[in-house]
Amino acid sequence: MAVVRDLRVLLRFGNFRRLLAVRLLSQGADGVYQVGLATYVVFSPEKQTSPAAIASAMAILLLPYSLVGPFAGVLLDRWRRRQVFVYGNLLRALMAAVTALLMVAHVPDWLFYVSALCVTAVNRFVLAGLSAALPRVVDAERLVMANSLSPTAGTLAATAGGGLAFVVRLAGADSDAAVVLLGAALYLCAALASLRLSVALLGPERALVRPRLARAVRGTARGLVAGARHLAAPERRAAARALAAVTLMRFCYGALTVTVLMLCRYAWTSDSDRGLALLGLAVGVSGAGFFAAAVVTPSAVGLLGPLRWIVVCAACAAVLVPVLGLTFAQGPVLVAAFVLGLVTQAAKIATDTVVQSTVDDAFRGRIFSLYDVLFNMAFVGAAGVAALMLPPDGRSVLLVVTVALVYGAVALAMTRFDRR
Structure with a gap:
């Protein structure tokens, strides 16, 4: 009820409502487009999906966040944010339509991937701009509330968009291209919704003096290096160890995600539509684990401390992954998906707490940028490793055992550090 009350207060600000509409449409389109991309790569009847193809799709979805993310602010401080929303969403609508055309035309895979990469790269600028624009549409007293609710609403919109894409695809859409075109239409709606905001409203102020672009990019890179050095100091070893632990756990989650994708596609059914439905169920179960982590972690951290949590x-995952995963059966693997969603998100929340409490405020932004890069690169790297180890049907005892050993090593290393 408190969340509903807070949102009702924020919606009294007309420009906040307009900016929120842009966010909801934009991130809803992201969810539709990403599911359309994933189902084309994994579940198209005419394509023989391989772990390598899945790894390529994951790289497209995540590499822009890793490589472009830390430098997005450098350019955003030079462009009108409202124009970023208008032209960024128009460009994504156009490129998503091109992606749909390439799907129908059955062009070489590399050309399809380039088109998809353009869409996801622009997404980083739009999301960063939405966050940067919030202080311009609410007062200082309600800024924290807006920073809490607005991204959460965007995540829910992306989830709803993904669910809509699954429904459209399973309801009998002729092809994945139709789903991607739906995403393109939503991107266009986001661009049109941006026109309701005045050009100068969202900033940045033109009067500000900014360094040259090359100097600003170099400064950002030096800032990331300085953040890494700050993290390496002896008094911040807890934050460094927690970041290393959560990066390895994210790697494990990524490798097992590819495994589940292949099981849904080939091992559990020969029908691509049923496989897609199973994937949707697995995603939903893992998402429930993420939600459960948000519920239980505050109490667990208060009782045990973030490092012991x-x-x-990690120890729970080390035990349950082989027990449940080596069966390669639907029921146990879906239970494992819930457990992995819970432990991965719980470890991330605990790591956020450690970083926020031990890192100096002046370095906190740079550390979290570095954190973001590590988190996404671990997932992409895991997909690449899985591509090398997985057979076509996804049943790899070696991969499951390797992931369990990594979880066990994380638990052991963190236990030894906590004792010291």
Whole structure:
């Protein structure tokens, strides 16, 4: 009820409502487009999906966040944010339509991937701009509330968009291209919704003096290096160890995600539509684990402390992954998906707490940028490793055992550090 009340207060600000509409449409389109992309790569009847193809799709979805993310602010401080929303969403609508055309035309895979990469790269600028624009549409008293509710609403919109894409695809859409075109239409709606905001409203102020672009980019890179050095100091070893632990756990989650994708596609059914439905169920179960982590972690961290809670999460995964995963059966693997969603998100929340409490405020933004890069690169790297180890049907005892050993090593290393 408190969330509803807070949102009702924020919606009294007309420009906040307009900016929120842009966010909801934009991130809803992201959810539709990403599911359309994934189902084309994994579940198209005419395509023989391989782990390598899945790894390529994951790289497209995540590499722009890793490589472009830290530098997005450098350019955003030079462009009108409202224009970023208008032209960024128009460009994504156009490129998404091109992606749909390439799907129908059955062009070489590399050309399809280039088109998809353009869409996801622009997304980083739009999301960063939405966050940067919030202080321009609410007062200072309600800024924290807006920073809490607005991204959450965007995540829910992306989830709803993904669900809509699954429904459209399973309801009998002729092709994945139709789903991607739906995403393109939503991107266009986001661009049109941006026109309701005045050009100068969202900033940045033109009067500000900014360094040259090359100097600003170099400064950002030096800032990331300085953040890494700050993290390496002896008094911040807890934050460094927690970041290393959560990066390895994210790697494990990524490798097992590819495994589940292949099981849904080939091992559990020969029908691509049923496989897609199973994937949707697995995603939903893992998402429920993420939600459960948000519920239980505050109490667990208060009782055990963040480092010991990471140990518990990694140890549980080390035990349950082989017990449930080596069956390669639907029921146990879906239970494992819930457990992995819970422990991965719980470890991330605990790591956020450690970083926020031990890192100096002046370095906190740079550390979280570095954190973002590590988190996404671990997922992409895991997909690449899985591509090398997985057979076509996804049943790899070696991969499951390797992931369990990594979880066990994380639990052991964090236990030894906590004792010291």
